[in-house]
Amino acid sequence: MTEPTEPTRPAEPTRSAAQSVPRPPVRTGSSQADLLVAYESDRPGFLLRAVERHGPVVELAEGTVLIADPPAVHEVLRRTNTDFLIASDMRRDEVDGSRGGPGTDSWMRARRAMQKGMTPAALLEHREWLVEEADRLRSAWRADGTIADPLRDLEDLTARSFARFCFGTREIGSLPGRTGDLLNALLPLVGSPYQFPRAIRRLLPRHRRSVSAQKNLEGEIRRVLDAPGEGGLVESLAAAGLDAEATVRMLVAGGLASYRVPAAAVAWSLVALARHPDVADACADAAAGHERSASGTPAPEIIQWVTAESLRLWPPSWLLTRTANGAQTCGDWLVPADATVMIPPYVVHRTAPAFRGGGDPLAFRPHRWATLQPGAGEYFPYGIGSRWCVGRPLADLELTTILTRLVAELRFTVRHIAERPDVRATLLPRDLVLQARPR
Template sequence: MAQGNLAPGPNEGYDLDANEETLPVLQQLRSSYGPICRVPSLTRAGDGLVLHDPEDIRRVLLTNRGNYVKGAGLERVRVLLGNGLIVSDGDLWARQRRMIQPAFQGQATRGFAPVVQQVNADLLTRWSAHADSGEPIDLTHELSSVALEIVLRALFSQDFDRMLESEGRNPFGLLTEESRRDLQFAARFRDLARFVRAIIDVRRQEARVESDWLSMLMQVRDKASGEPMPDRALLDEVMTLIVAGHETTGSTLNWTWYLLSRHPEAEAALHAAIAHAAPTEAPQDQALTTPFASTDYVEQVLQEALRLYPPVWLFSRRALQDDTLGGYHVPAGTDIFICPYLLHRDTAQWDRSEEFLPARFMPDAATGRHRFAYLPFSAGPRFCVGAGFAMAEMATHLTMVAERFRLVPVSTEPAEAEFQINLRTRHPLRMRLVSRR
């Protein structure tokens, strides 16, 4: 391959990043230059390269993955999450992933069913009062809190209640109260690590092992060395799970209710589907997979919401060595950008791509679709470790709430999307709860 054969693109430079300015730039580049586009960088060492073709994306995430590490834009995340699983690379990432993965496998995930169901049962109790009074709820904030509580209980179990008691509040509430994700926030968030450290210390003193993620991470031994996870890594991973596990699920549920509230036919289909599902409000003996068993439609609704509004709407990789993508030369150091938001709305891949049609995820309807045309959880070895947990958690929430209430928006205006590190609604959604019983 001739070294000069670079992908087409503009002459002027631009630093692509997960922020508001980037989406219109990507849209414009896509229509001017097509499915692969090179963008000179203003400040970074290598050019940017935007990929829209699922085949090229497959090469980066899977078939030639050894050539790609985490890329541009990660500096901000590193300040927040240290060297946790989202940020790390190479041997450190591989070791940590091996140690963390078992905590997220089917059996372990199913063990958290009672936690997820109890948090949602408490939510329903609170929401009943709103349904009675007619007072709207701030849905966005409520869902962010529910997702945060689930992750904190899955991590700390009874130590979460102890922390609430001793502090008189949830110190991690900062995550739902503060929506900015700047350096000042990062410093305040990092300071919360002391609460995690205190819980770890107490468990060690008491030689206490719980059935939660923290104990799993404290107990696990590296297969090769037999060593436990170093404390620094343990803290980074816990902080990573808190952030990664709550913003994404909270935001997906927020968009899901928004979409359902504007599509009465989908809402009716959901009600019909869950009418046949097992009751979900008796927490103790049910596995998290229960709602999946008879309500494939719940999962399809969630998959379709994740297609239209993938929380991780843009992510990046960096090439270690030269490569070839789409027939073009890719020099070492190039920053690769993959945009699930645009990929999921690409008319070459999706019929009626702007419409909310959960049935497109019925098993038969999905045949022939490129595996790398749908990436809400990424793909390949760095596939979201919490994907199974997230889907089960969200399905449980949707089933339990839809069984009791309809959510009716206070405003009929379309919600505006905000493209920052995560894709969220720009303004909180306010909803009225209408009892279905």
């Protein structure tokens, strides 16, 4: 008889074996209906808790995968247009988002033309306009004291900023208003987690309202393009050979993207500074020095850190989505065929190792950016890969210039803010009322 032996444990997989077998997402076992109820009560909080509970890649319900694992995030976003698609348009109607597909190639050409037009010289010239307009807002806020709707005031500024950057000296007429109308008409379509079948969707009044708002905006863009005046990004688009249709399409998309998103970013920075007076004082000192420096001097470091830290904790584009083009592996993970992939910068920015290292990842600590170097897929308020934000140079300029001018002379306090942000599309402070006092 042989001696009894310890029960044999299965051998640990070797590193290379573990790497070669992709892991499926952890399943919650929830039905789509359960998922919707939980998600609707607190969307970002629900996604954050799902990652803390189940790990960084979770199948929330069949066919819906949440990815917050930085290497996998990086992979998915880098492989957009091929393996992972942006498969819906601005009103969430299905489109073929694959490279070579109708629409995608012409969109990518338009993107390249837009990127080319965002030259340092064009941005420097635009900065002069922005400084003047931010100072005008500063005076108005100083006179008002109580700012009942700061987001609306900032939207007015960022919408006009985009119009001015694009159309130069042409009279922009009702362009900002028409852009706001379209954005508001789209909100019920993009903000709802429910999706009716296509045939029904088209009959809904909200769908028809958004189509008519889009037509009005496109008509206004064509009118401004023909108006007397010169300069602006539209001349670069024309020089790059974009036809009228592609130009209007890009101006509609850019107008929508630059109306509320940068305004939200500035508003979140002001809220954070109101809650951290020591950081606000440091910003004010740096900003006062900056006002005396030569035009073209980059924004003070502390302002850049405040902007980076606000975009980390409150990324206005808080949730990106893709559709898996068939079954896909990414990083160590296997994504089921045709899954809807949810990638929330809001969650990744609060859980990624880079931000855990320096202490509390949920704390607002702009100085962490003095030494911080996030790894791939850890920090992406402007996205990653072929579809990353084409307006980033303009957005960076707007955020740092507006913030520098405002904080140089004003001290902010929060009079009111709702506990939960508005997350239907852009992450917005809800019911925000600020108080501004001269320094």
